[in-house]
Amino acid sequence: MLADIFPTGWHATEMAGVYPGDSVVIYGAGPVGLMAAYSAIIKGAGKVMVVDRQNDRLKLAEEIGAIPVNDSEVDPVEFVKDQTLGFGADRGCECVGYQAHDPGGTEHPNMTLNRLVDSVRFVGGLGVVGVFLPQDPGGPDKLEQQGQVAFDYGNYWFKGQTMGSGQCPVKKYNRALRDLIAGGKASPSFLVSHELPLDQAPEGYKNFDSREDGWTKVVLHPAGT
Protein backbone atom coordinates (compact mmCIF):
# COMPACT_ATOMS: atom_id res chain seq x y z
CA MET A 1 0.00 0.00 0.00
CA LEU A 2 2.93 2.33 0.77
CA ALA A 3 4.54 1.92 -2.65
CA ASP A 4 1.79 3.83 -4.42
CA ILE A 5 -1.88 3.93 -3.52
CA PHE A 6 -1.85 5.19 0.09
CA PRO A 7 0.68 7.97 -0.68
CA THR A 8 -1.14 8.74 -3.96
CA GLY A 9 -4.50 9.02 -2.21
CA TRP A 10 -2.89 11.18 0.47
CA HIS A 11 -1.27 13.33 -2.23
CA ALA A 12 -4.67 13.94 -3.84
CA THR A 13 -5.97 15.32 -0.54
CA GLU A 14 -2.79 17.39 -0.06
CA MET A 15 -3.15 18.98 -3.50
CA ALA A 16 -6.82 19.62 -2.81
CA GLY A 17 -5.85 21.21 0.51
CA VAL A 18 -8.02 19.06 2.79
CA TYR A 19 -8.22 20.62 6.25
CA PRO A 20 -10.08 19.36 9.36
CA GLY A 21 -13.81 19.87 9.02
CA ASP A 22 -13.78 20.14 5.23
CA SER A 23 -16.37 18.51 3.03
CA VAL A 24 -14.63 16.45 0.36
CA VAL A 25 -15.92 14.79 -2.80
CA ILE A 26 -13.91 12.00 -4.36
CA TYR A 27 -14.52 10.71 -7.86
CA GLY A 28 -13.60 7.04 -8.14
CA ALA A 29 -13.74 4.34 -5.47
CA GLY A 30 -10.94 2.27 -6.94
CA PRO A 31 -7.93 1.66 -4.70
CA VAL A 32 -6.62 5.23 -5.05
CA GLY A 33 -10.04 6.82 -4.57
CA LEU A 34 -10.61 4.75 -1.45
CA MET A 35 -7.17 5.75 -0.17
CA ALA A 36 -7.98 9.42 -0.84
CA ALA A 37 -11.22 9.03 1.12
CA TYR A 38 -9.34 7.25 3.91
CA SER A 39 -6.71 10.00 3.96
CA ALA A 40 -9.35 12.74 4.11
CA ILE A 41 -11.00 10.94 7.03
CA ILE A 42 -7.67 10.56 8.85
CA LYS A 43 -7.10 14.31 8.35
CA GLY A 44 -10.39 15.06 10.04
CA ALA A 45 -12.63 15.96 7.12
CA GLY A 46 -16.17 16.70 8.26
CA LYS A 47 -17.86 14.92 5.39
CA VAL A 48 -16.41 12.67 2.69
CA MET A 49 -18.47 11.64 -0.35
CA VAL A 50 -17.22 8.97 -2.75
CA VAL A 51 -18.66 8.68 -6.26
CA ASP A 52 -18.54 5.38 -8.13
CA ARG A 53 -21.00 2.75 -9.36
CA GLN A 54 -19.39 -0.50 -8.26
CA ASN A 55 -21.30 -1.63 -5.19
CA ASP A 56 -18.40 -3.60 -3.69
CA ARG A 57 -16.22 -0.49 -3.77
CA LEU A 58 -18.95 1.83 -2.49
CA LYS A 59 -19.51 -0.58 0.38
CA LEU A 60 -15.85 -0.25 1.40
CA ALA A 61 -16.17 3.54 1.20
CA GLU A 62 -19.14 3.36 3.54
CA GLU A 63 -17.30 1.03 5.93
CA ILE A 64 -14.50 3.56 6.45
CA GLY A 65 -17.00 6.32 7.18
CA ALA A 66 -17.56 7.97 3.80
CA ILE A 67 -20.91 8.59 2.10
CA PRO A 68 -21.26 6.36 -0.97
CA VAL A 69 -22.71 8.03 -4.08
CA ASN A 70 -23.79 5.76 -6.94
CA ASP A 71 -23.66 7.82 -10.13
CA SER A 72 -25.72 5.28 -12.05
CA GLU A 73 -28.59 6.13 -9.68
CA VAL A 74 -28.16 9.80 -8.76
CA ASP A 75 -26.57 12.89 -10.31
CA PRO A 76 -23.41 13.14 -8.16
CA VAL A 77 -23.10 16.91 -8.64
CA GLU A 78 -26.62 17.51 -7.36
CA PHE A 79 -26.06 15.03 -4.54
CA VAL A 80 -22.92 16.83 -3.37
CA LYS A 81 -24.62 20.23 -3.56
CA ASP A 82 -27.55 18.88 -1.54
CA GLN A 83 -25.10 17.66 1.08
CA THR A 84 -23.32 21.03 1.28
CA LEU A 85 -26.13 23.59 1.54
CA GLY A 86 -25.92 24.14 -2.20
CA PHE A 87 -22.34 25.44 -2.12
CA GLY A 88 -20.48 22.37 -3.30
CA ALA A 89 -17.75 20.54 -1.42
CA ASP A 90 -14.76 22.42 -0.01
CA ARG A 91 -12.32 20.06 -1.72
CA GLY A 92 -12.44 17.50 -4.50
CA CYS A 93 -10.23 14.66 -5.71
CA GLU A 94 -10.23 13.04 -9.14
CA CYS A 95 -9.12 9.41 -8.93
CA VAL A 96 -10.43 8.04 -12.24
CA GLY A 97 -8.50 9.51 -15.16
CA TYR A 98 -8.77 9.56 -18.92
CA GLN A 99 -10.71 6.32 -19.21
CA ALA A 100 -13.68 7.74 -17.26
CA HIS A 101 -16.87 6.31 -18.70
CA ASP A 102 -20.60 6.51 -18.27
CA PRO A 103 -22.65 3.62 -16.82
CA GLY A 104 -23.10 2.34 -20.39
CA GLY A 105 -19.33 1.99 -20.79
CA THR A 106 -18.78 4.86 -23.25
CA GLU A 107 -15.63 6.82 -22.42
CA HIS A 108 -15.81 10.56 -21.70
CA PRO A 109 -12.31 11.75 -20.71
CA ASN A 110 -13.72 15.04 -19.38
CA MET A 111 -16.56 13.56 -17.34
CA THR A 112 -15.05 13.37 -13.87
CA LEU A 113 -13.00 16.57 -14.27
CA ASN A 114 -16.05 18.65 -15.16
CA ARG A 115 -18.13 17.06 -12.42
CA LEU A 116 -15.29 17.85 -10.03
CA VAL A 117 -15.31 21.55 -10.95
CA ASP A 118 -19.10 21.63 -10.80
CA SER A 119 -19.41 19.95 -7.41
CA VAL A 120 -16.66 21.89 -5.60
CA ARG A 121 -17.39 25.33 -4.25
CA PHE A 122 -15.97 28.71 -5.26
CA VAL A 123 -12.26 28.95 -4.24
CA GLY A 124 -12.25 25.22 -3.51
CA GLY A 125 -9.20 23.01 -4.08
CA LEU A 126 -8.90 20.13 -6.54
CA GLY A 127 -6.41 17.26 -6.54
CA VAL A 128 -6.20 15.24 -9.74
CA VAL A 129 -4.26 11.98 -9.49
CA GLY A 130 -6.30 10.05 -12.06
CA VAL A 131 -4.07 9.35 -15.07
CA PHE A 132 -4.26 11.62 -18.16
CA LEU A 133 -1.84 11.24 -21.06
CA PRO A 134 -0.26 13.53 -23.69
CA GLN A 135 -1.43 11.15 -26.43
CA ASP A 136 -4.09 8.46 -26.46
CA PRO A 137 -4.28 6.89 -29.93
CA GLY A 138 -7.04 4.55 -28.74
CA GLY A 139 -9.16 7.41 -27.39
CA PRO A 140 -12.84 7.89 -28.25
CA ASP A 141 -12.46 11.13 -30.27
CA LYS A 142 -9.90 13.32 -32.09
CA LEU A 143 -9.45 15.65 -29.13
CA GLU A 144 -8.65 12.84 -26.71
CA GLN A 145 -6.36 11.14 -29.23
CA GLN A 146 -4.18 14.26 -29.04
CA GLY A 147 -4.29 14.21 -25.26
CA GLN A 148 -6.77 17.09 -25.08
CA VAL A 149 -9.84 17.22 -22.88
CA ALA A 150 -12.92 19.43 -23.21
CA PHE A 151 -12.45 20.89 -19.74
CA ASP A 152 -14.91 23.43 -18.30
CA TYR A 153 -12.15 25.98 -17.85
CA GLY A 154 -14.62 28.86 -17.78
CA ASN A 155 -16.44 27.40 -14.80
CA TYR A 156 -13.14 26.54 -13.14
CA TRP A 157 -11.77 30.06 -13.62
CA PHE A 158 -15.02 31.73 -12.66
CA LYS A 159 -15.07 29.81 -9.38
CA GLY A 160 -11.46 30.70 -8.59
CA GLN A 161 -10.53 27.12 -7.89
CA THR A 162 -7.01 25.77 -7.69
CA MET A 163 -5.90 22.41 -9.04
CA GLY A 164 -2.92 20.19 -8.44
CA SER A 165 -2.21 17.29 -10.75
CA GLY A 166 0.21 14.52 -11.64
CA GLN A 167 1.83 11.48 -10.13
CA CYS A 168 2.64 11.31 -6.44
CA PRO A 169 6.14 11.92 -5.04
CA VAL A 170 5.92 8.85 -2.79
CA LYS A 171 8.96 9.69 -0.66
CA LYS A 172 7.29 12.91 0.46
CA TYR A 173 4.76 10.91 2.46
CA ASN A 174 5.69 7.26 2.86
CA ARG A 175 7.68 7.54 6.09
CA ALA A 176 4.83 9.37 7.82
CA LEU A 177 2.20 7.01 6.44
CA ARG A 178 4.28 3.99 7.47
CA ASP A 179 4.35 5.37 11.00
CA LEU A 180 0.58 5.87 10.95
CA ILE A 181 0.27 2.18 10.09
CA ALA A 182 2.87 1.10 12.65
CA GLY A 183 1.12 3.21 15.28
CA GLY A 184 -2.16 1.47 14.64
CA LYS A 185 -3.85 4.61 13.30
CA ALA A 186 -4.26 3.42 9.70
CA SER A 187 -4.92 0.04 8.07
CA PRO A 188 -4.98 0.66 4.33
CA SER A 189 -5.02 -3.08 3.64
CA PHE A 190 -8.78 -3.03 4.28
CA LEU A 191 -9.26 -2.90 0.52
CA VAL A 192 -7.20 -5.99 -0.36
CA SER A 193 -9.58 -8.61 -1.71
CA HIS A 194 -7.29 -11.21 -3.29
CA GLU A 195 -3.82 -12.53 -2.52
CA LEU A 196 -2.58 -14.76 -5.35
CA PRO A 197 0.62 -16.59 -6.27
CA LEU A 198 2.47 -15.06 -9.22
CA ASP A 199 1.27 -17.84 -11.55
CA GLN A 200 -2.32 -16.65 -11.15
CA ALA A 201 -1.52 -13.10 -12.30
CA PRO A 202 -3.42 -13.50 -15.62
CA GLU A 203 -6.57 -14.37 -13.65
CA GLY A 204 -5.98 -11.40 -11.36
CA TYR A 205 -5.63 -9.00 -14.29
CA LYS A 206 -8.70 -10.34 -16.04
CA ASN A 207 -10.99 -10.07 -13.02
CA PHE A 208 -9.65 -6.75 -11.74
CA ASP A 209 -9.84 -5.23 -15.23
CA SER A 210 -13.45 -6.29 -15.77
CA ARG A 211 -14.35 -4.94 -12.29
CA GLU A 212 -15.68 -8.35 -11.23
CA ASP A 213 -17.66 -8.01 -8.02
CA GLY A 214 -15.40 -8.26 -4.99
CA TRP A 215 -12.09 -7.81 -6.87
CA THR A 216 -11.10 -4.52 -5.25
CA LYS A 217 -7.32 -5.01 -4.91
CA VAL A 218 -5.07 -7.88 -5.96
CA VAL A 219 -1.74 -8.64 -4.29
CA LEU A 220 0.63 -11.09 -6.00
CA HIS A 221 3.09 -13.12 -3.94
CA PRO A 222 5.99 -14.24 -6.16
CA ALA A 223 7.84 -15.81 -3.22
CA GLY A 224 4.77 -17.71 -1.95
CA THR A 225 2.65 -16.66 1.02
Added chain:
Amino acid sequence: MKAVVYKGPNDVSVEEIPDAKIEHPADVLVRITSANICGSDLHMYEGRTSFEPGRSFGHENLGEVVETGPAVSKVKVGDRVVLPFNIACGFCKNCERGFTNYCLTMQPEPKLAGAAYGFADMGPYQGGQAEYLRVP
Protein backbone atom coordinates in the same frame (compact mmCIF):
# COMPACT_ATOMS: atom_id res chain seq x y z
CA MET B 1 13.24 -15.85 -13.16
CA LYS B 2 9.47 -15.76 -13.53
CA ALA B 3 7.68 -12.49 -14.26
CA VAL B 4 4.33 -11.17 -15.46
CA VAL B 5 4.97 -10.26 -19.11
CA TYR B 6 2.76 -7.99 -21.22
CA LYS B 7 2.00 -9.76 -24.52
CA GLY B 8 -0.48 -7.30 -26.03
CA PRO B 9 -3.89 -5.79 -25.23
CA ASN B 10 -5.68 -7.80 -22.51
CA ASP B 11 -3.00 -10.46 -22.56
CA VAL B 12 -0.41 -11.17 -19.87
CA SER B 13 1.42 -14.37 -19.09
CA VAL B 14 3.86 -15.56 -16.47
CA GLU B 15 7.11 -16.38 -18.25
CA GLU B 16 10.82 -16.85 -17.75
CA ILE B 17 12.78 -13.65 -18.38
CA PRO B 18 16.50 -12.88 -17.73
CA ASP B 19 17.30 -12.66 -14.01
CA ALA B 20 17.29 -9.19 -12.49
CA LYS B 21 20.80 -8.24 -11.40
CA ILE B 22 22.92 -5.41 -10.03
CA GLU B 23 23.80 -3.14 -12.97
CA HIS B 24 25.10 -0.05 -11.16
CA PRO B 25 27.14 0.27 -7.93
CA ALA B 26 24.19 1.95 -6.18
CA ASP B 27 21.67 -0.76 -7.10
CA VAL B 28 19.99 -3.15 -4.73
CA LEU B 29 18.49 -6.51 -5.68
CA VAL B 30 15.20 -7.39 -4.00
CA ARG B 31 13.43 -10.74 -3.78
CA ILE B 32 9.78 -9.74 -4.20
CA THR B 33 7.33 -10.96 -1.57
CA SER B 34 4.32 -8.81 -2.58
CA ALA B 35 3.55 -6.93 -5.80
CA ASN B 36 0.12 -5.42 -6.28
CA ILE B 37 -1.85 -4.99 -9.46
CA CYS B 38 -2.72 -1.30 -9.84
CA GLY B 39 -5.37 0.57 -11.77
CA SER B 40 -2.60 2.19 -13.79
CA ASP B 41 -1.44 -1.30 -14.80
CA LEU B 42 -4.90 -1.70 -16.32
CA HIS B 43 -4.44 1.26 -18.69
CA MET B 44 -1.33 -0.55 -19.96
CA TYR B 45 -2.97 -4.00 -19.85
CA GLU B 46 -5.81 -2.73 -22.07
CA GLY B 47 -3.28 -1.49 -24.62
CA ARG B 48 -4.13 2.16 -24.03
CA THR B 49 -0.52 3.29 -23.53
CA SER B 50 2.79 2.95 -25.34
CA PHE B 51 3.87 0.09 -23.03
CA GLU B 52 6.00 -2.32 -25.05
CA PRO B 53 5.01 -6.00 -25.36
CA GLY B 54 7.65 -8.21 -23.75
CA ARG B 55 8.19 -5.93 -20.74
CA SER B 56 7.01 -6.79 -17.24
CA PHE B 57 4.54 -4.95 -15.01
CA GLY B 58 4.62 -4.11 -11.31
CA HIS B 59 5.31 -0.82 -9.51
CA GLU B 60 3.82 -1.56 -6.06
CA ASN B 61 6.57 -3.75 -4.69
CA LEU B 62 7.68 -5.13 -1.33
CA GLY B 63 10.41 -7.60 -0.61
CA GLU B 64 13.68 -8.61 0.99
CA VAL B 65 17.09 -7.28 0.00
CA VAL B 66 19.25 -10.16 -1.29
CA GLU B 67 22.22 -8.24 -2.72
CA THR B 68 23.57 -4.68 -2.57
CA GLY B 69 25.90 -2.84 -4.96
CA PRO B 70 29.33 -1.70 -3.67
CA ALA B 71 28.17 1.94 -3.33
CA VAL B 72 25.22 1.06 -1.08
CA SER B 73 25.88 1.80 2.59
CA LYS B 74 22.57 2.10 4.44
CA VAL B 75 20.49 -0.77 3.08
CA LYS B 76 21.65 -4.23 4.16
CA VAL B 77 21.05 -7.74 2.87
CA GLY B 78 18.05 -9.15 4.75
CA ASP B 79 16.27 -5.78 5.14
CA ARG B 80 12.56 -5.89 4.41
CA VAL B 81 11.75 -2.97 2.15
CA VAL B 82 8.80 -1.24 0.49
CA LEU B 83 9.76 0.50 -2.73
CA PRO B 84 8.23 3.81 -3.81
CA PHE B 85 6.92 3.33 -7.34
CA ASN B 86 8.98 6.37 -8.39
CA ILE B 87 12.59 5.70 -9.31
CA ALA B 88 14.54 8.82 -8.41
CA CYS B 89 18.13 9.98 -7.94
CA GLY B 90 17.64 12.35 -5.03
CA PHE B 91 20.05 15.01 -6.35
CA CYS B 92 18.62 16.46 -9.59
CA LYS B 93 16.81 19.83 -9.72
CA ASN B 94 13.39 18.26 -9.30
CA CYS B 95 14.38 15.70 -6.64
CA GLU B 96 16.07 18.42 -4.58
CA ARG B 97 12.74 20.24 -4.47
CA GLY B 98 10.95 17.10 -3.34
CA PHE B 99 9.57 16.19 -6.75
CA THR B 100 10.97 12.67 -6.89
CA ASN B 101 8.01 11.91 -9.18
CA TYR B 102 9.68 14.03 -11.88
CA CYS B 103 13.31 12.93 -11.50
CA LEU B 104 15.46 14.11 -14.40
CA THR B 105 18.29 11.61 -13.91
CA MET B 106 16.50 8.28 -13.97
CA GLN B 107 14.30 9.16 -16.96
CA PRO B 108 16.56 8.59 -19.99
CA GLU B 109 14.40 10.60 -22.44
CA PRO B 110 15.47 14.27 -22.05
CA LYS B 111 12.04 15.60 -23.02
CA LEU B 112 10.38 13.67 -20.18
CA ALA B 113 10.75 13.53 -16.40
CA GLY B 114 10.05 10.83 -13.83
CA ALA B 115 10.72 7.11 -13.79
CA ALA B 116 8.98 4.03 -12.42
CA TYR B 117 9.09 0.23 -12.45
CA GLY B 118 7.24 -1.47 -15.29
CA PHE B 119 5.49 1.70 -16.49
CA ALA B 120 4.78 3.24 -19.90
CA ASP B 121 7.03 6.23 -20.73
CA MET B 122 8.76 6.04 -17.35
CA GLY B 123 12.11 4.58 -18.38
CA PRO B 124 13.28 1.07 -19.31
CA TYR B 125 12.93 -0.44 -15.82
CA GLN B 126 11.35 -3.86 -15.36
CA GLY B 127 8.41 -4.38 -13.06
CA GLY B 128 8.23 -6.13 -9.73
CA GLN B 129 5.52 -8.66 -10.57
CA ALA B 130 8.43 -11.05 -10.76
CA GLU B 131 10.64 -13.12 -8.50
CA TYR B 132 13.38 -10.46 -8.31
CA LEU B 133 13.65 -6.73 -8.96
CA ARG B 134 16.58 -4.48 -9.68
CA VAL B 135 16.18 -1.33 -7.56
CA PRO B 136 18.30 1.53 -8.99
